[in-house]
Structures are given as structure tokens and as C-alpha cells.
Amino acid sequence: MIRKSITMKDIAEKLNISIVTVSKALSDKEGVSEELKEKIKSLATQMGYRFNTVAKSMKDGLSYNIGIVVPERFIGRQQSFYLKFHRHVSQALETYGYYGILQILTPEDEEQLVLPRFYCEKRVDGMIILGQVSKAYIEILQSTDTPVVFLDFYDEHSNVDAVITDSFYAAYELTNYVIRSGNRKLAFVGNIYATSSIQDRFLGYYKSLIEHRIDLDHDYVLSDRDEHGKFIDIELPEIMPEAFVCNCDEVAYNLILKLQKLGYRVPEDVSVVGFDNDIYATISTPQITTVEVDMEEMGRIAIKVLINKINRSTKEYGRLLVKAKLIVRESVKVKRQEKVNN
Amino acid sequence: MIRKSITMKDIAEKLNISIVTVSKALSDKEGVSEELKEKIKSLATQMGYRFNTVAKSMKDGLSYNIGIVVPERFIGRQQSFYLKFHRHVSQALETYGYYGILQILTPEDEEQLVLPRFYCEKRVDGMIILGQVSKAYIEILQSTDTPVVFLDFYDEHSNVDAVITDSFYAAYELTNYVIRSGNRKLAFVGNIYATSSIQDRFLGYYKSLIEHRIDLDHDYVLSDRDEHGKFIDIELPEIMPEAFVCNCDEVAYNLILKLQKLGYRVPEDVSVVGFDNDIYATISTPQITTVEVDMEEMGRIAIKVLINKINRSTKEYGRLLVKAKLIVRESVKVKRQEKVNN
DNA sequence: CTGAAAGCGCTTACAG
């Protein structure tokens, strides 16, 4: 194990040629005869040569690493949404020969504006910030000379490059689906003052109503959580709607349980849709029709933008919206088939 | 952004001293006067100097990276157990100034024995293999000159260093808890021919029975899945036991649903315990008493062993067992308090 | 206490 690993020099010596030639041959550069190149390559594999990327990094002044920052609070016991995101980001890096390094940002570091260790140690050429961080932290990141892309959130006040899900459009499409299935009395479930994502989803729902000439009924906008984000018991309206458009699957799941306890059948008596396509959508009976964030695509785009910024570091990209996917399951009663697919 | 980042040389020039002195001062080495050292340090922070770890890597011949390999099949849509594990491993690396790089091992690469990219590019000083890989893949990893530690699995036939949960002992303790709560007729739920971990859990259950002088009743060993691992409908025994010890929370969750449908109350009429402490344990009503893998501790130990191997590369550690944690919730009827805590 | 020299493994001009 302590045996020194083999280098280009070793190969050069065996063949009585220069290191330069070995380097050229191994990286398929001009200036070596085909014959010699083949000889070098085969000797290299035979000797078990592995390219030393650290030396290349040294030369290029590039680490070929990307730092991925996830605030700790987004990694609950069950809630590992962002870890899955991290996985897709890592895989997107493959294409570029880059590697991803994960750093969990503690609340203390965020509060005291401590920059990630991989930044301080010049380990990364750029950073992905995965999940909302404070305004002040965004600013200190921006003040850095390192390219940064924000993933799954953005800040209205800062001029940042961010890749986010198009919640608005997804909710619009989801609501369209419910209406086209023959339901016209739709309630929205979610505290629209709680988060901007709930707000966007509500507005998407509203847009669909408008397009279908359905009036917005304020009694049909039901709060699901208090101002601290704690779930509250949902107060059902006097007149039952035909369908509930919930701002997330967990709320849809709980609502279905509640409706069933009250004797309603889902979807026979009333339809319910969710958002996120998380585990609540599948453990529910019936399984919930919902919308799924396209992590893979978002990861891919975020990395593409980031690598571009690293190489040219000029353009501004701003907010990049990624479409979510409609997942049709069994929680919506299809009264008409008309125009369900557009 | 294209502006060159500042180096020790820049600091040295400003102060009209040598790079060597700057290096010594910045890394708190002997051989610089306190006065000069302070001057250097303050100028460094003032100039926004960041240490270049790549250069250090070059010098040391160490990348200060650890590769973490997770087979793709362990990363299901919901099942992100191993991604959470990865997170704990990453955090454990902090202590040593190391970084973790994640690689998802595709079935093809595993089949064709393709080594991880970070190994081929000499990017890592050691590797953690997170989740069972094929015998052949284990062998090719071992043939490598790089230290490897296996996490959450081991192979009986290979002589590897592995950190695993003590399933046997955990099941034993869990069963002890159920018995000490006053239940004596206990069924085990799990196909004991399916996986070695189910087997170990069954044996832990059996050990507890033996110690409490309870005979093993083969009618009380219930299969939960077929030979392909697909869940089957659990066949309840003629005479209902007082408690079911399930090999995992998901099975416990489904069993509780089934029992409730049959009119049994849990835990009033019959107790049920699970294993894993995953989401099924908490979405169930009642919440399930279970046992939790101590990922944090396992990650810490795996990294400690790996770093030791990197630095000395001598000792063999073999199988390292980590205790799981008993999580008491509401799915067990406590008929007696006697000796519940030991 | 201070620093000139050599080296880590590779690549990029530039000569021959």
C-alpha cells in the first residue's frame, strides 16, 4: 500500500522517452507518432497507470469540484427531498468530468455568515445552493468571486441565477385536469400567506378558474397551517366542493383521511389532488393525483448554467423555470373525458 | 471573476519577504518571529487570501477526498435511506478535513467491474462502499491499492473491514422489551430465508425467547414476502399471539392495518413492533415501537477506520458492530412495568 | 529567525 503509485515519469523511463511525449500520447494530443502512442498507452494500462487529476488541477487552477450547500433544516428525519436532489446534481456533474462535494450548512454558520469550508480552501470552482438561505447569506455568497447557482428557490430582491420549479404553471395544469374531468366547484387548500410557493400554486389554480370562467369563491380557499407553518385542522366549507386542490400531498393525504372519516368516498363523492408526488401520494387510499418536481432536469440545468459561468463567467441567467410533471392517479373522479388531454 | 486569485507569493512580495516565511506563518509552523507572523496573517486576511488545498494535495500525494459508492438500486423513489447515510458520512469527514464525493454505481458498471471514476482519476485516498455490491465487485475493489471500508453490509467470504448494525442484538433487545411488558405469546413476521438481515433479526427474537424460557412455535414464524422479496399477504395463525415482532416497519404498518380491519385494536388487543424507524413507524396509528439504525455512529466509525487505514494502512478491523437504538412508542401494550428498563 | 533550492505530477509554449 505504501508503494508509490506510478506516474508518467515511470512510463517515460521504461520507454526511454520524455515525459512530454507520454503526456501527449495519453491525452491524445498532436505530435506523437501513432506507433509510439499505442506503445505508450498499452504500457500505461499494463503498468496500471492512473491519471493524476490533482496535478491537472494544479496546472489549470481549477479544482473540477462543485460545492453543494444544503441548509441543515431541510434535512429532517424523513424529509430527504434535498438529499435526492443532491444525488441528481452529482450525476449531472458526471457529464462535465466534475465532482460534487456536499456541505450541510448549520444554522449557526448561516447566522454568522461563515462561508462553506470548500470555498475557503479553494476546493471548488463553483457552488450550488440547494434550498432557501437567508438574504444576508445570499449576499455574502454573491460577494464571493465564485460562480453560484441557486436551486429550488430564488430571492426577489437579489439578482441571482436560480433554477426553480414552475409551481404556478404546474398548479394551473393540475387544476385544468380536474376541471376538464368534469368538476367545476373546486376548493384550494393552503395558507396563501405562508410561503411564496403556496402562493404561486394558488395563483395557478386561480388562472385555471379564470380561463374556465369559474368565479373565485373565497369560502373555497381553505387554510391548512398557521403562520408558523404548523398544520391546523382544515375547516370544511358549508357546501362541499366537487374537488380539493391541495398545495401538497401531505395535506391532501390528511384531508382524504378526514373526508373518509366524515363518510365521504374519494373520488366517488369528492376529488382531491396534491402536489409534490412524495410518499403521502402513494400511501394514501386512493393514491393521489399530483404533480412532481423534475429534479433530474433541474439538476441538469443548474449544472449546465454553473459550468457555463465557470468557463465564461459573463452572462446572467436569472430565474430559470422548469416544468413539473402531472402524475395522474386515482383521486379524481372523471365525469367527462372531454379534452382531458391537450 | 477572471482576476487571478491571490497566493502566498503575492503576500510575500508585498512584505518583501520569502514565500517560505509566509507559508510557515500561515500554517503556524516554527521559525517565524511572532511579530512577523501576525503581520503576515493580518495581511493575508486583509487581501482575502484563501489557502490552496490543491497545492497541498500535490505535495502530500493525498487528495483529502473520500469516495462514497452507493449502488443505484438502493436509491428508490422514496427509499433514500442510503442518501441519508451518505450525509452522515460526509459530516463525519469534517473532523478530518476530508471531503466526500458521491458516486452512484450503475448496475452495468457493477456487472462489468468498472471501478469508480474518482478512483481511476486518483481523486480519492479511500472509499466507503455503502450498500451490498456483488462478490466480484468486492474483489476488484480489494485488489485496488486504495483503502476501502464497507458500510451497512459485509461479505462472509471476503476478508473485509465493514461497519454494520447489530441486527441480532437489536432484535433481541426489542423482543426483551415486548416480553418484559408482559407479553409471552410472540409471533415473528418475516421470511427468514429472504435476507441475512431478516435472519439475524429472527435469531435475536429467538434468543430472547430462549432466555425467557418461551418455546419457539413454528406456527408463529410468519412469512411476509416471497423468494423474490415481493410482499405477500400475511397469513395469521389460528390462535392469535399477544404480539407480533416484525422484521421491518413497513410490514408492521401493513399488519396493523390488516389487524384493524379484522377488528383488533392495537395495542389493546394485540401488540406490534417494527424495525428501522422509517416513515411507516410514524404514519401508523398507533405509532410503532421500533428500533433505529444509528447512522451517525456508523458513519463516524467507518470514517475513523478508513482514515486510520489511509494513514497507516496496516491493521485489519473486520466486522464492526454498532448498536441500534430502541424507540418506544405506542404499539405495545404494557401489562407489567417490571424490569422494562434494564 | 529567514530564505534559496528542489520537488510534488503534469502541461504549455517553444526549439530542434
Added chain:
DNA sequence: CTGAAAGCGCTTACAG
């Protein structure tokens, strides 16, 4: 086509 020289940013002996 082939290779000597210089350099990436730092550290480690070794002199002074």
C-alpha cells in the same frame, strides 16, 4: 515527431 525548460502553489529539508 520529440523533448528541454518553465511553471502551477505550496512544503520540506537544509543553509546561513
